[in-house]
Amino acid sequence: MTISAEGLQPVRRTLPTPEARDLLDLVRELIQREIAPGADAEEAAGVFPRALFRRLSATGLLGLPYAQEYGGGEQPYEVYLQVLEELAAARLTVGLGASVHTLACHGLAGFGAKEQRAEWLPAMLGEGLLGAYALSEPAAGSDAASLRTRAVRDGDEWILNGTKAWITHGGIADFYTVMARTGGDGPDGITAFLVPGDAAGLSAAAPERKMGMNGSPTAQLHFDGVRVPDTRRLGEEGAGLRLALAALDSGRLGIAACSIGVAQAAFTTALAFTLERKQFGKPVADFQGLRFMLADLATQIEAGRALYLAAARLRDAGEPFGRQAAMAKLFCSDTAMRVATDAVQLMGGYGYTADFPAERYMREAKVLQIVEGTNQIQRAVIASRLTGIGNGGGKARSGGRG
Incomplete structure (x- = not known):
């Protein structure tokens, strides 16, 4: 039979500007050309599409909600989220990966000093980098304020030791937004840091064996004397949570x-x-x-x-x-x-x-x-x-x- 059911047509969306409509058309074309054809096979084989994420970055799709001043698309969340929905419908590894990358950029974009944003944000938003967000730990999931990864000041540097768990893009990310304890127990003793993925002393465990999303690596991160300069601290000390x-x-x-x-x-x-x-x-x-x-x-x-x-x-x-x-x-x-x-x-x-x-x-x-x-x-x-x-x-x- 010939199928013309309304439910099989592309989702009809209300977008605020012609620019946003053009953006969605671009996303749908990219999905049909580069994501949907290999989604089933690559998920079954556990293949992470790293080259595709570089492509998304180059086209501006990994920086949509952030300021144009730093290479972002300056799109409202109303538009950005509908792009995520389209990506996730094609392949969740891609849609959720884009969401995690946006999450990893949030600390710098929202709390970083102007000099920090100017130095690092453009590469994160449009030059092929991939981010991850490191909050959870083996014994600190829902109770984030009990995290134990510690950062100790040593002159103009901080030394990080501890373990993070359930990190999407763990082991393959180019940078991590990391929450570490710099003070006493409780929510007021936590500080955020922007840690390079190739920092000495940073390693990842083998990826978790998961029920689904086999193409998206999820792994523990181990910080063994990882040194980061104070210039990579995001926001004030103790304001990390x-x-x-x-x-x-x-x-x-x-x-x-x-x-x-x-x-x-x-x-x-x-x-x-x-x-x-x-x-x-x-x-x-x-x-x-x-x-x-x-x-x-x-x-x-x-x-x-x-x-x-x-x-x-x-x-x-x-x-x-x-x-x-x-x-x-x-x-x-x-x-x-x-x-x-x-x-x-x-x-x-x-x-x-x-x-x-x-x-x-x-x-x-x-x-x-x-x-x-x-x-x-x-x-x-x-x-x-x-x-x-x-x-x-x-x-x-x-x-x-x-």
């Missing part, structure tokens, strides 16, 4: 957008299958039970997209958006898991095989409920901010994974 959590508010919007991308990809795969697959002489999409499932999934995707975009517009307007970011991350990642699971169910045995990407979407969706703060932490943050009861609105809670 504030920097980290501010970055995570924005990072959660990135995860929300990636989640809707995965959900959209899973839905489109299932919809196409149910329109083509026939049982009892008619497409299985013609059975009421499956039609209602499709309707529910499409509704959840649209609701998630509207939620993350509403939070993005608050951010773009300079309004508080942390609670809405947590809501978006919670709802969108739960939606991705629900849609991906139901997509497999809609496809029956075919959905369970690696011949179709539905099973990959299901495996990948799970991690989105964990990264940038587990969804249990998101609920705690939301409730605390709504009621004023708790740990000050989640100030020491991150649930962050690098």
Whole structure:
């Protein structure tokens, strides 16, 4: 049969400027040419597309929300997040990788001195570098304020010792935004540093063996007497956790957008299958039970997209958006898991095989409920901010994974 279903067409987007519409067209062309064709095979083989990230950097797609003065695209988050959604729908390793890179640049862009931004930010935004964000540790995940990696001042340098865990791009990144303890226990003793990926004494463990996202390396980082000059300290001493959590508010919007991308990809795969697959002489999409499932999934995707975009517009307007970011991350990642699971169910045995990407979407969706703060932490943050009861609105809670 000839398929002309509306649900199989590209997502119709409302973008604020002609420039943004041209940007999205560029992204879609790049996806069709350089990302989508090899996504399934490269994920199955565990291949990280390093050359592709250099290409994304050269085209400006790794610096979209940052200032043009430093080589960024100066796009609003409303636009940047929709680009992430498109990238994640094509391949989550790419979409989430772009989000992590943006997160890694946030500390320098938002808290660095002007001289620091001028020296390092252009290369991070448009000259092929890839970043990572190092907050979590083996014993400090949701409770970020208990981290133990320590930085000790030695004249004009700092010496870092400790271990970071669950670091996306761990071992392959060109730079790391690292949170380390420079003072006493608690949230006020943490400072942020920009550490080069080739620093002496910095090493990475073997990548974790994961359920999904096999193309994206996740590894522990070991700091063994790593020396960094004080000029690579970001912000004031003791202000590192504030920097980290501010970055995570924005990072959660990135995860929300990636989640809707995965959900959209899973839905489109299932919809196409149910329109083509026939049982009892008619497409299985013609059975009421499956039609209602499709309707529910499409509704959840649209609701998630509207939620993350509403939070993005608050951010773009300079309004508080942390609670809405947590809501978006919670709802969108739960939606991705629900849609991906139901997509497999809609496809029956075919959905369970690696011949179709539905099973990959299901495996990948799970991690989105964990990264940038587990969804249990998101609920705690939301409730605390709504009621004023708790740990000050989640100030020491991150649930962050690098």
